[in-house]
Amino acid sequence: MPLTHIGILHEDPTFLIVDKPTLLLSVPGRAEDNKDCLITRLQENGYPEARIVHRLDWETSGLLVIARDPDSHRELSRQFHDRETEKTYIALCWGQPAEDAGHIDLPLRYDPPNKPRHMVDHELGKAAQTFWRVTERLERYCRVELTPITGRSHQLRVHMLSLGHPLLGDRLYAQGEALDACPRLALHAARLGIRHPLTGTRMVFDSPAPF
Incomplete structure (x- = not known):
């Protein structure tokens, strides 16, 4: 599936910030008809290394951070686990x-x-x-x-x-x-604040609610 309706707000070698539309899974579901999802679309359209860090419900739209290498995935996952992110x-x-x-x-x-x-x-x-x-x-x-x-x-x-x-x-x-x-x-997930997984710099991203 194409990247239609998935906005990429930030891109660097370590992570992406994407804007997920409503009615799209973050990761594949168990049923065969639930395989289409955000992470698969990214992996099939120029970002084969994309790794999910956190999720939004199928119907929820808004900001997600996607890791692009194992070290970044580990560090970003830690930030969510330790509640160092701003959501x-x-x-x-x-x-x-x-x-x-x-x-x-x-x-x-x-x-x-x-x-x-x-x-x-x-x-x-x-x-x-x-x-x-x-x-x-x-x-x-x-x-x-x-x-x-x-x-x-x-x-x-x-x-x-x-x-x-x-x-x-x-x-x-x-x-x-x-x-x-x-x-x-x-x-709608309208604001996401993280620390850059490599430099530690605080970064905040915003996405206006579509309603």
């Missing part, structure tokens, strides 16, 4: 939170009977924390800035749902008007 997401959530900002600290786990959904579980869940801030209030929904401290699957989606404000267009967690209010999941 900011923009989302649209249904309704109006009573406060303008807050902190969510709710443990999450996979919910096998309802796969691929995740759920809050205070006994078996893994620690998960998210900071949120309203940046714009509209008539039926609001724009929020989300900063995850941890990186659990579906963390931002489940955390906002726990407040009673599901993300617009979320086919897993939203219902009714919230689901119909946007033709796609309204979640």
Whole structure:
């Protein structure tokens, strides 16, 4: 598959910064019809050495860093593991939170009977924390800035749902008007800050939300 709709914001010998579109997997899925993905498209179109460092959900768009050699992959992976990266997401959530900002600290786990959904579980869940801030209030929904401290699957989606404000267009967690209010999941990885894997220089990249 071609690199159509995948923007390359930065390129040097050690890593790429790419802008993933919605409805594209980060890595191949298990099913035969889920082989098309961002990393495969990169590897087949000029970047055979590309290595995934972190992922975004199929429906989530936005910034990803891709390593281009084993040492860079090791160092960038360490930065994510040690929470030295800066990640900011923009989302649209249904309704109006009573406060303008807050902190969510709710443990999450996979919910096998309802796969691929995740759920809050205070006994078996893994620690998960998210900071949120309203940046714009509209008539039926609001724009929020989300900063995850941890990186659990579906963390931002489940955390906002726990407040009673599901993300617009979320086919897993939203219902009714919230689901119909946007033709796609309204979640975009808008800012990514890392240290250059070779020089250690702090670098920050931005991608405006497409909604």
